[in-house]
Amino acid sequence: MPTIIAIDRAGQEHRLAADTGQSLMQVLRDNDLDVMAICGGCCSCATCHVYVADDWLTALDPQAPDERELVQDSPHFRAGPSRLSCQIPVTDRLDGLRVTLAPED
Numbered sequence: 820m821p822t823i824i825a826i827d828r829a830g831q832e833h834r835l836a837a838d839t840g841q842s843l844m845q846v847l848r849d850n851d852l853d854v855m856a857i858c859g860g861c862c863s864c865a866t867c868h869v870y871v872a873d874d875w876l877t878a879l880d881p882q883a884p885d886e887r888e889l890v891q892d893s894p895h896f897r898a899g900p901s902r903l904s905c906q907i908p909v910t911d912r913l914d915g916l917r918v919t920l921a922p923e924d
């Protein structure tokens with residue numbers, strides 16, 4: 820069971836046990852982190868925006884074009900670390916993944 824390390828908007832660190840097969844968004848939401856995920860994971864709202872720690876960027880699959888376009892529209896977009904957590908499937912190789920919730924748009 821991978822552990823995800825999530826930093827909330829107050830700067831508090833949370834260590835979350837995640838099931839493989841879930842999306843990162845589901846892990847954050849199920850652990851009561853403040854992720855609205857309005858579209859439910861359909862890649863159409865960007866309210867699941869997170870920043871992935873630099874040393875984890877290469878461990879993730881590349882962004883699909885629709886995710887890239889949507890997250891780039893966020894006023895809090897950062898080239899590189901910005902990802903939509905609903906588009907990141909949890910796998911064992913993401914054990915220790917570190918993300919920070921982006922500010923609400």
Ligand code: FES
Nearest residue numbers: 860864865867905
């Ligand atoms: S939950 Fe809507 S884009 Fe991720």
